[in-house]
Amino acid sequence: MIRESLFAAEEREAKLDRLGDVLREMEKHIDFKVLAAEIDRAAPRPSRARGGRPPFPTELMVRAFLLQNLYGLSDEQMEFQVLDRLSFQRFLGLRRSSQVPDRTTFWTFRERLTAAQAGDALFEAVNRQLARHGYIARGGQIVDASLVPVPRQHVTEEEGEQIKAQAMPADWKPAERRQRDVDATWTKKHGKSYFGYKLSVSADRRYKLIRKLKVSTASQNDTLHLEDVLDSANTGRDLYGDKGYVDGEREARLKSRGWRVHIQRKAEKGRPLSVCQKRRNTRIARVRARVEHVFATLDQMGGKLLRCIGLDRARFLLAGKAATYNLRRLCSLKACGVVAF
Structure with a gap:
């Protein structure tokens, strides 16, 4: 009983x-x-000047x-x-x-x-909480990007051209216009098509906390975001990235500014990587793998699929998702007894 x-x-x-x-x-x-x-x-x-609940x-x-x-x-x-x-x-x-x-x-x-546009304010407020607990950015940073899908939309070729020209198709009814995401774009990765946005982050090497982020349409190349997400407050000057960030001119520019650049090399047609380059890629991969843990945790938090329409909403929601990740990570660091120093 x-x-x-x-x-x-x-x-x-x-x-x-x-x-x-x-x-x-x-x-x-x-x-x-x-x-x-x-x-x-x-x-x-x-304002409550007009009353209401x-x-x-x-x-x-x-x-x-x-x-x-x-x-x-x-x-x-x-x-x-x-x-x-x-x-x-x-x-x-x-x-x-x-x-x-x-x-x-x-x-x-x-x-x-x-x-x-309060997403950045929330994210920075959370980062100040991290600093209050002593978890400041240390040991260098790892930069990476991930595609963030939204519900797929299908438009005609003519409608697609009008959207690219930043014009709304005239035959769309008001209700249809509200439900169409004209900011999201298509892109391909490993032969598979994706529709949505792109999230680029910089995570510190020591604590795996997101320090800076940038949100764009999916079709923008990852490499365009690297300098935008660099965290100059990080006490380490080491920068890690995968093969998608290879750019000799930019690497030279960053090195002249005091950065120690660790970008994996990729083979070119007719020019395979040397044994030394392969060993270097492996060394970088061991460090760079830590940022994959960040994206894996974001996936666990309901995944990165967005329930919104438009780039502004995507920016706010992804800033909120990153802030939430940092708060969750803070609790994990505390629970595991990771001392901030």
């Missing part, structure tokens, strides 16, 4: 703590009030945005999980409240931050 208890809720929470609630660990190390203040500075809360606190919404990124939840699933899941209710401070944000509230919050 199942035993009932007046203190069942408290007993379940106590058991959650014993089992280990990752969200509780985040609360120990992350100052969400500071993150909320940065968001309010970047995207001021809407007061918006939910910014801190609550920032926490909810973190949860969506951490678990890869849509707005509809987020609403359901907040209503159903004890750990979410506790993390959001809604354990005793009958007021819960709905799917429209989550969407409206993101749209306000996207319009204010």
Whole structure:
């Protein structure tokens, strides 16, 4: 027979703590009030001069945005999980409240931050939290890029030419225009076609934390982003990259600025790599593999597929995803006893 208890809720929470609630660990190390203040500075809360229901606190919404990124939840699933899941209710401070944000509230919050281009502000605020714990960029940096798919769209050749000319096809109805992503582009990788955007990051070698990022359309070449994501604050001057970043002129320019460039070499037609070059590539690959762990974790956090339309939304969501990764990584470093120095 199942035993009932007046203190069942408290007993379940106590058991959650014993089992280990990752969200509780985040609360120990992350100052969400500071993150909320940065968001309010970047995207001021809407005026209530005309009345209406007061918006939910910014801190609550920032926490909810973190949860969506951490678990890869849509707005509809987020609403359901907040209503159903004890750990979410506790993390959001809604354990005793009958007021819960709905799917429209989550969407409206993101749209306000996207319009204010607050993604960079959130990402930098998170990096300041990392610095407060002593995890500054050390040991050099690794640069890499990954394709971020969005739902595929099919247009006629004529419509495609108009989109390339930054014009909207005249025969598209208003509803269709709202649902068409005219910023995303097609590209090929290893013989497979992809439609979406590209995320380039610089991760520090010691802690595997994302220090800088850049988002572009998928068709842009990776090599164009290298200098944009260089982290000059890194205490090491070593730069690691794969064969896609080979550019003799740029390497010479970076070396003249004090960078120690470690870019893998690629063979050319009729000119295979020498034994020395192969050994060098292997040495670089051992270090460069650490950035692949970053992208693998992003995949685990619901994958990199975006539920949005347009480059501005993609930039904001990927900055939020990178910020969430850094917060998760901070908790992992703390749990593993990795000392910052």
